[in-house]
Amino acid sequence: MVKGILADANIVGHVQRLVTLLQGEPWREFWEHLNLVCTTFVEVGLDRKTSDAVIWQFCQEHDLVLITSNRNKTKPDSLEATIRDRNTSQSLPVLTLGDADRVLQSRDYADRVVEGLLDILFRIDSLRGTGRLYLP
Amino acid sequence: MSTTSLLAFCEGNVVVENQIEIVDRGRGMQLSSCRITVQDVVPYIQMGWSHEQIKEIMPILTDEEIAVIERYVKENREEVMEEDRRIRERTASQRNPLEVEKILREARIERLAWVEARRQQRSGGKNGEGHPR
Numbered sequence: 148m149v150k151g152i153l154a155d156a157n158i159v160g161h162v163q164r165l166v167t168l169l170q171g172e173p174w175r176e177f178w179e180h181l182n183l184v185c186t187t188f189v190e191v192g193l194d195r196k197t198s199d200a201v202i203w204q205f206c207q208e209h210d211l212v213l214i215t216s217n218r219n220k221t222k223p224d225s226l227e228a229t230i231r232d233r234n235t236s237q238s239l240p241v242l243t244l245g246d247a248d249r250v251l252q253s254r255d256y257a258d259r260v261v262e263g264l265l266d267i268l269f270r271i272d273s274l275r276g277t278g279r280l281y282l283p
Numbered sequence: 284m285s286t287t288s289l290l291a292f293c294e295g296n297v298v299v300e301n302q303i304e305i306v307d308r309g310r311g312m313q314l315s316s317c318r319i320t321v322q323d324v325v326p327y328i329q330m331g332w333s334h335e336q337i338k339e340i341m342p343i344l345t346d347e348e349i350a351v352i353e354r355y356v357k358e359n360r361e362e363v364m365e366e367d368r369r370i371r372e373r374t375a376s377q378r379n380p381l382e383v384e385k386i387l388r389e390a391r392i393e394r395l396a397w398v399e400a401r402r403q404q405r406s407g408g409k410n411g412e413g414h415p416r
Contacts, residue, residue, distance in 0.1 A: 157323040160340025177398055188343065195317040195343045199310070217377070218322040218370050219311045226310075245374040248326040251340070262391070270390040274383065281377050 149239060149271055151184030153206055155215035156195065159187055161250045162214055168261050181268055186211070199226040203233065203241065212239050212271065214264075214282075216247040227279070236276035242267060244282045259283045303348055305355045311366070312355065314348050324352045325367050 154162035166185045169178040188195065193205065203226065206213045215226070226241065242264070249256045263282045267274060274280065304315040313320040319341060327337050334349050356363050379387070 156318055156343050157320070157341055159342055173398070176401060177394060180397075197318065199318075216323065217374055218325070219320060225308075228309075243377075245377060248330070263387070265394060266387045266390040269394050270386055273386050277380070277383055280383060281379055 148181075149183065149212055149268070150210040151186055151212070152242075152268075153191065153202075153211040153213050154185070154187050155202070155213060156188050157218070158214060158216045158244060158247055161216070161244060161247050164250055164257060165261055165264060168257060169265075174261060174265065177265060181265075183268065200229045200233075203229045206241075207233075207238055210239070212242060212268070214242045214244060217243045217245050217281075218247070230278045234276065234278050238276055238278075239271070240267075240274055240277045240280045242280055242282055256283075303351045305351065314351065316348060317343055319344060319348070319352075321352055321355055321363060322366060322370060324349065325356065325363060328353060328356055329367075 152162070162185060168174065188197070191205070191209070191211075193202065197205075202213060205211075219226075230238075230241065244250065244260065246256065250260055251257075260282050267280060267282075302315075305312050305321060306315045307313070310318075311320045311322055323341065324337060324344075327340070334346050337349055338344050338346075378384075
């Protein structure tokens with residue numbers, strides 16, 4: 148298992164929304180069973196300018212699953228390059244939230260993201276080495 | 284003026300440094316002062332969100348940084364919105380590999396079974412108290 152999830156700087160409020168849902172019904176008991184922390188850059192002491200490579204490495208070293216949004220350049224970005232260069236069969240995947248603003252606007256969509264997130268976290272060790280996974 | 288993030292000038296004994304700019308460091312156009320990109324904020328500018336609302340979901344941003352992004356979007360609107368359209372199109376087509384989806388389907392079955400087992404345990408416990416055999 149892992150220790151928890153780290154919200155990228157562009158998605159803090161969105162992850163907070165998801166955690167709020169996880170702490171309610173019908174997911175509360177299972178979320179508590181997973182016993183994961185949810186943390187942010189500020190809480191773990193990462194600088195606001197921290198590069199993708201440093202964040203990725205930090206997450207690997209501290210057993211945290213990074214959640215980020217997907218609104219970067221349409222060409223392969225530095226996170227993609229980092230994963231390509233450093234990913235091993237034991238590396239934790241980066242979770243990418245495809246439609247971040249929709250999490251805040253649609254309860255139905257947020258629920259689907261929560262379900263997908265729980266499935267991934269439940270089986271996270273089977274998903275090591277997959278690089279990057281997409282939340283609905 | 285160079286495109287680097289440092290602007291220093293002296294006026295009397297005052298030095299002003301680190302003007303916030305929009306730069307491209309390989310992640311798309313972003314702030315020179317932090318890792319937030321223009322496109323991270325575009326959906327909320329499109330929805331007419333206030334600075335306070337944007338700072339609530341991206342707390343590392345300052346009013347000044349949001350204003351720099353807003354100005355950039357205004358001055359480059361066509362290009363920014365075209366990029367937004369391409370991003371949304373790309374997002375809609377992204378999928379996990381089939382083998383991952385198989386693992387996640389199995390995870391969901393197992394997870395829901397765990398929840399149901401706990402529910403039945405609780406029901407069984409309550410029935411046991413009130414209905415001795």
